[in-house]
Amino acid sequence: MTQLARRTNSHQQGKSSDKQLRIFNSLTKRKEQFVPLESGKVRMYTCGLTVNYLMHIGHARTYIFWDIVERFLRYLNYEVSHVSNVTDISVDDNILKRVSTNDQTFQQLVTRYTQDYYHDRHLLGIADPYTYAIATQHIQEMIELIQRLLDRGFAYEADDGVYFRIDVFPKYGQLSGIDPNTLQAGAGGRIDKDEYDKETVGDFVLWKRTKPSEPFWYSPWGPGRPGWHIECSAMSAKYLGQTIDVSGGGEDNIFPHHENSIAQSEAANGTPYVRYWMHVRHLQLDGEKMSKSTGNFLTVRETLNQYSAATLRLFLLSTHYRKPLRFKDTTIHRSQRRIDRLRQVLSRLQAINEGKAKPSHAEKQILSSLQEAKQSFESALLDDFNTGRAINHLFRFVNLVHSFLDTRNNIANNTVRDLLTFFESVGSVLFGDLYTREIDVKPDPVVSRLVGLLLQEREQYRHQHQYQQADRIRTVLSELGFEITDTKSGIRWWIKSKA
Numbered sequence: 344m345t346q347l348a349r350r351t352n353s354h355q356q357g358k359s360s361d362k363q364l365r366i367f368n369s370l371t372k373r374k375e376q377f378v379p380l381e382s383g384k385v386r387m388y389t390c391g392l393t394v395n396y397l398m399h400i401g402h403a404r405t406y407i408f409w410d411i412v413e414r415f416l417r418y419l420n421y422e423v424s425h426v427s428n429v430t431d432i433s434v435d436d437n438i439l440k441r442v443s444t445n446d447q448t449f450q451q452l453v454t455r456y457t458q459d460y461y462h463d464r465h466l467l468g469i470a471d472p473y474t475y476a477i478a479t480q481h482i483q484e485m486i487e488l489i490q491r492l493l494d495r496g497f498a499y500e501a502d503d504g505v506y507f508r509i510d511v512f513p514k515y516g517q518l519s520g521i522d523p524n525t526l527q528a529g530a531g532g533r534i535d536k537d538e539y540d541k542e543t544v545g546d547f548v549l550w551k552r553t554k555p556s557e558p559f560w561y562s563p564w565g566p567g568r569p570g571w572h573i574e575c576s577a578m579s580a581k582y583l584g585q586t587i588d589v590s591g592g593g594e595d596n597i598f599p600h601h602e603n604s605i606a607q608s609e610a611a612n613g614t615p616y617v618r619y620w621m622h623v624r625h626l627q628l629d630g631e632k633m634s635k636s637t638g639n640f641l642t643v644r645e646t647l648n649q650y651s652a653a654t655l656r657l658f659l660l661s662t663h664y665r666k667p668l669r670f671k672d673t674t675i676h677r678s679q680r681r682i683d684r685l686r687q688v689l690s691r692l693q694a695i696n697e698g699k700a701k702p703s704h705a706e707k708q709i710l711s712s713l714q715e716a717k718q719s720f721e722s723a724l725l726d727d728f729n730t731g732r733a734i735n736h737l738f739r740f741v742n743l744v745h746s747f748l749d750t751r752n753n754i755a756n757n758t759v760r761d762l763l764t765f766f767e768s769v770g771s772v773l774f775g776d777l778y779t780r781e782i783d784v785k786p787d788p789v790v791s792r793l794v795g796l797l798l799q800e801r802e803q804y805r806h807q808h809q810y811q812q813a814d815r816i817r818t819v820l821s822e823l824g825f826e827i828t829d830t831k832s833g834i835r836w837w838i839k840s841k842a
């Protein structure tokens with residue numbers, strides 16, 4: 344079984360920025376100024392994968408979004424404690440279904456997909472949270488929480504398990520908009536499933552008594568397993584306290600999962616559970632919601648056979664998280680072209696070795712545009728993490744720097760450094776770990792020398808009017824993934840993104 348992984352944030356600790364972040368709170372349905380419970384610190388809990396299969400790109404949209412939230416909060420100098428759960432083995436109905444149709448034990452299936460989940464997150468440049476909270480390692484905390492709900496009269500024991508009594512929690516429905524009065528009229532029904540829709544709402548299960556061939560844990564109510572919702576209430580309280588600043592997941596987590604999490608936590612503790620809820624809209628494939636349960640999905644791995652991780656990441660961030668997004672090749676190609684433009688501008692800047700000491704007038708202008716780009720990038724993300732707008736600002740500036748470089752050969756070192764620092768700082772927020780892995784990639788020195796030699800050869804052929812041979816060198820380099828451009832100031836080359 345995977346060990347609980349802990350990582351201390353390496354980000355700069357200190358005072359949070361005075362820049363005002365606004366978040367659309369799914370609970371109040373309006374944009375609010377973000378003020379954490381404790382100044383300069385953010386407690387964040389996000390719902391991770393149910394490890395019964397590989398991550399699909401709809402999940403990726405959500406996890407990449409949370410990665411941006413975490414990185415941007417750090418960019419603003421907040422100290423972030425991010426806990427994300429892994430719903431593993433038998434606590435989830437879906438895992439049981441998959442085990443029964445596959446020739447694997449629970450342990451084998453869950454261990455494999457948990458490792459795959461971590462691996463796929465890394466492929467997408469997503470940082471590990473401060474803690475991965477593994478559900479099955481917290482059964483005791485869940486039992487204690489259920490006991491507290493029983494003691495306080497919010498839960499009851501039935502033949503097949505323990506249930507939360509929704510009619511004694513008047514705030515039930517506050518997140519999803521379900522009317523508690525309607526509920527009371529239809530109450531009495533109990534739901535023993537982890538996932539259900541609003542039409543079948545009723546008292547929901549906290550502990551399920553074991554059925555034949557199912558794995559189980561001992562509890563005061565007999566052997567069984569916890570319902571899905573209780574894990575997030577129990578684990579967030581353990582690592583982050585009873586009230587947390589930020590939480591959320593995909594939009595389908597709103598009901599019943601987050602509605603039930605609020606009920607469990609607030610009924611047990613008597614304190615507010617989450618101060619800012621955020622939910623990411625679905626990714627659509629062929630006009631329909633991408634979903635594991637309907638089979639309409641593409642895994643991250645399948646998609647990365649065709650596109651680079653940076654391209655996929657940029658595409659998923661190109662639309663604001665609260666707007667629906669369609670997985671479309673044409674839009675993805677646009678992201679791919681943008682990444683090429685960014686990589687080109689970085690390699691052009693890095694190729695400038697000797698700059699004069701003082702910046703020219705044109706350089707001062709580009710530096711002032713840099714300040715504007717930085718400000719626009721920040722304001723876009725401060726406005727409820729509007730990544731689409733932030734990306735547009737960034738790439739407008741990339742184009743501006745290209746035009747600036749087209750007319751100049753000699754640039755002050757400080758200007759180059761300021762431009763590279765800016766790209767690195769915003770690039771690391773947007774692309775996460777992919778910035779150094781896929782964007783700001785410095786070619787191997789041996790590769791650089793070999794390409795240089797081949798280009799010299801090509802120049803000689805051209806000089807001797809042997810254009811066929813010259814073109815052959817270019818074609819070979821292109822097939823190997825090198826893009827060659829002839830400019831007034833000489834030949835430029837870079838390694839292209841994956842097609």
Ligand SMILES: [Zn+2]
Pocket residue numbers: 389390391428575600
């Ligand atoms: Zn959860």
